[in-house]
Amino acid sequence: MREKIFVTRPSMPAFEEYIEAIKPLWDTRWLTNMGVCHGQLEARLKEYLGTPEVSLMVNGHMALELAIQMMGFPAGAEIITTPFTFISTTHAIVRNLLSPVFCDVKPENGTIDEKKIEELITKKTVAILPVHIYGNVCQVEEIQRIADEHGLKVIYDAAHAFGVRYKGKGIASYGDASMFSFHATKVFNTIEGGAVAFSNPEYAQKLYNLKNFGIRGEEIVTEVGANAKMNEFCAVMGLCNLNHIEEAIKNRKERYEFYRRELSKVKGIRLFKENEDTERNYGYFPILVEDGYGKTRDELYCQLRERNIYARKYFYPLTADQACFGKSYADVELMHARDLAGRVLTLPLYEGLYMEKAEEIVTLISEFPQKDK
């Protein structure tokens, strides 16, 4: 049986490095609740991400949920967002008892179409929640202009954008808050984990309360908070992985550039446009299967699967079309988002992906249209 190749494979430090780093926990017995390693990781991430404040969380989803909650929006208020994302983005809005208002995306890079945001603003709109999908940077300046003009908050789902820099600044410098995911499958992982990065120092205390039951002292609870703290074992994993993040991104870059060079030659395969002035993190390699390819996205997906290559349809279906929302958003005009969702296929890309495998994937994709003809 051929080895299965999945869309991603977690980066891990050497076993010895991790074991050495967790040893002190057997002495201190301080396993969670903002321990030493938690503090160290927050400090190092502030520097790496280039943002004054970072609040670590148990996972990216809770980071986003609490980032929205801390804004104190009234129930039923509207947040303009994208449906071309992982379900977590939409869930975070709905679980805060707010209404997602879906905006179409741009065909060239899958991010929210900033030109269509203003027409969706109503009296109930309180925020814009765009996603830097695949690490493709949203039109952050124009989004900020719209937000400023209408008095809206901007919260980014930057789950895919760890380490991405735009115009020389960390991506979390834009907007009121940005959420990062440190899930095992992401460019940087803490096994499970996430963070909110922001500049307003007032948010630090709010997020602390929300992630730790609102406990302000041994006998005082001032807020109805959740439990979303990152534990020390995860923080250590983060510290170790952060030691190697440059290598990990460089390793991904080689594979990414190989795919980009080779697949741009294949008729009917379209690649997303890369932002200018951007340092990428090479987190994902999505391709778009256009009509000119001669086979459909689903046919290609199955063909790769037969060869034990588990490419994924990230992101299909749109979150707006998911079963949990019934037909609520069936009539929303999402032409480009629906088109992309029907064409996109995300190829295996991770640190240490064998180049022969990447070559094999390229060959399979190039030769598949000629098969059975």
Ligand SMILES: *Cc1c(COP(=O)(O)O)cnc(C)c1O
């Ligand atoms: C991974 C991801 C999340 C959720 O992060 P978790 O750490 O898995 O909770 C949210 N949004 C997007 C776009 C993601 O890819």
